[in-house]
Amino acid sequence: MVVYAGQGDPRRSIELLWRAAGAEKRPGPKPGLSVDAIVDAAIAVADEEGIAFSMRAVGERLGRTAMALYTYVPGKNELVDLMYDRAMAELPTSYPLDDGWRPAATRWAHDMWEFYGRHAWVMQVSQARPVLGPHEFAVIEALATILVSTGLPGRELRGIVGAINYFVRGAAQTIAEARAAGGATGEADEEWWYARSAVLLEIEPDLEKKFPMLHLLEQDREPIDPELPYLENDALENFRNGLRVLLDGVEGAVAKP
Amino acid sequence: MVVYAGQGDPRRSIELLWRAAGAEKRPGPKPGLSVDAIVDAAIAVADEEGIAFSMRAVGERLGRTAMALYTYVPGKNELVDLMYDRAMAELPTSYPLDDGWRPAATRWAHDMWEFYGRHAWVMQVSQARPVLGPHEFAVIEALATILVSTGLPGRELRGIVGAINYFVRGAAQTIAEARAAGGATGEADEEWWYARSAVLLEIEPDLEKKFPMLHLLEQDREPIDPELPYLENDALENFRNGLRVLLDGVEGAVAKP
DNA sequence: GAGGTTACTTTACGCCGTAAGGAGTCGCAA
DNA sequence: TTGCGACTCCTTACGGCGTAAAGTAACCTC
Known part of the structure; x- marks a missing residue:
């Protein structure tokens, strides 16, 4: 439900x-x-x-x-x-802007990332109808405060606040739900994933030829943190790189008129 | 559940x-x-x-x-x-690259946006454990094909594919679930939103002073399409602006080494 | 101490996903 | 031709869910 x-x-x-x-x-x-x-x-x-x-x-x-x-x-x-x-309420309500908006926004995103990891169920609460509680407001206010310091107009900032918010939630969902699902079934996530992809490769051996670009995308992986399991490394890498690109876009908007 | x-x-x-x-x-x-x-x-x-x-x-x-x-x-x-x-399977599996990757990526995002609008329940299917079906592969393959044409390396592209994917899904969730929730209760969404925020302003009259940056963000709104209800205009504006910033970031990555 | 209000329990209802077993339908071998 | 086994679909039932209704006991005010 x-x-x-x-x-x-x-x-x-x-x-x-x-x-x-x-x-x-x-x-x-x-x-x-x-x-x-x-x-x-x-x-x-x-x-x-x-x-x-x-x-x-x-x-x-x-x-x-x-x-x-x-x-x-x-x-x-x-x-x-x-x-x-x-x-x-666990999340910080303000971030130092001493080094500018970008490190602050990055910190905000990472805090959210970890928050979602602690409380995976949060991502299952419908986003559509805002809860309108004081702490949710405070969290968004914190991000808004960081971004307002860029000097961008409100029209622009609304889209950016949304983009960062959605991105972090989406990226976190990939990893946090995976952990949750593994926990629910008692089955280790790695095993589950391998079981599925093994069967897939068995049934569809030409997979790489059918989806060559996806295959191309999977090139040159290297674990960020060898302590972490495969999927978490994957998610963390995507999160960092995606966030960097997203914030590059914000920087571009700041530089432009 | x-x-x-x-x-x-x-x-x-x-x-x-x-x-x-x-x-x-x-x-x-x-x-x-x-x-x-x-x-x-x-x-x-x-x-x-x-x-x-x-x-x-x-x-x-x-x-x-x-x-x-x-x-x-x-x-x-x-x-x-x-x-x-x-x-x-409803979604296109390839996009023309005649005008470069950016219009194609924009089209892809808008198609996904509309798709999520048609099938709001899709966004409730856990993203963590990939379904690994042929059409899902084809949809991501389409986006991958567009982005590979930027010439960026796989390491970079994985994050970007994720970012675009998460962003579209998140942005779509805001509006599509709102519609679905309204439909489920039989209550028009506008009314529900106004009821909540009216009570909120009654209980917490100093809201704008407590969250000044959020208040600032709400400045200079103007409906994109006067036919659409308030919330949909809002979501559409955020979607377009957020996507623009995100793709600006990708463009920056392409321009750089 | 009477009366009303409240905290909490027990019981029950109508949903849900789905396990178990049975009835009827068909292809095929004897 | 007949019987068997495989198959589709049904009825029934179970244990879960959120929560409505009604009862019991604790407590404050008068």
Whole structure:
């Protein structure tokens, strides 16, 4: 199931995201849980099981039933929104511009890259409807601050912010989901990949002739970090080179009128 | 639920993808269905309902039960793989290079953009484990062919192919999922967005002061196509500008040694 | 202490993917 | 011609999911 961000009551969602909770005294038993505790537990579960975690699993981690969560949170969709925004709190909200915008933007991208690696499920939260939480805003504000210092007009910058954002997310998806998928099946990712491509080469031996340019692209590989498994090296190389080209494009826009 | 590509038997999956089916005569009743028919029906259902379509819905569209599908297809994961690759058959496999690589790459990106718009569910298929189907290969081969003509080395091109691919997918996700989500709830997307942001401004009136750079970025908007709704104009503008910057970066790499 | 509000549980409903087993259909060998 | 085995498709059922409904016990205010 695709989890669309925030399909519940808009007011309730936004209030939870921005913690507009009145802390007045109320009758009834003391709350044993809290929205924060639930969100933290849910993030922990999602880090292990992915976005397809169950409300029952979150409840269990807190020593409650699944239904107990519904006292604090309207439903799973809203919980995912809260998880998304809370996870983003891990990220820096500003970057030094002493060496100019480019090192700062590179740092931003690398921080995001690592963030996605820690929380692969984040990339499964629908991007279409923005969560509109404070930490998500802060993260984009950080990138916007870096890029505004280039002096480029807003019209240009919107596309650039989007491009960097999409690129990092896409590049991270390749590697992080691979790890997640391997973890879910218990099968090592390398093995899975080799099994598939071996069968493919067996069934279609002329593959290289049918797709010569793809074959050409695979030339002169060398691992960046021999400690890392094959796929991660691959992804890291693509990430660095892609980011460099993308930022070269930004530099070109800055240099031009 | 996140749908990971191809977690079933690797051999069976690859054989289905590449249609390595022996067409020998067999006993038993004539098959009333076929893999193709099922994949087509599933795509039609997914276009309407998203990746969370049910096997029962696909069966119903074919006048069968859900279980009938399992005669042809090992499971939903494998079916999604087949849908993914078959949908990609809609895309061109080559682009004229008469005007150089840049117009061709731009065309490729726009075709992908429109493709994602037609089949929003494609973007929900996990990218991590490549489907490895013939049409996916052909689509990437087309982009590779365009970019190899720049003369850049493979090491550089891998990152660029990835960057363009990720960027298009990310940019498309913003708009296509927005449409899909609106369709799923029956709620018009514009309304949903306005409802959320209205509540947000009510709860957090100082938003523009807290995130001044984001506010700055929103300056001087003007709709590209007044026929299109707000969000689509927005996404289209970001897509075009982002792609331009990205390709500027590629051009820089071509000009340099 | 009564009454209302709240936290949390139990139970249940309608979905989902799909395993298991059975009914009917056909090709082929005896 | 008949029977067998392979095959398609069905019905039934299982264990999961998110969550609605209703019940129980804790707690504050009057």
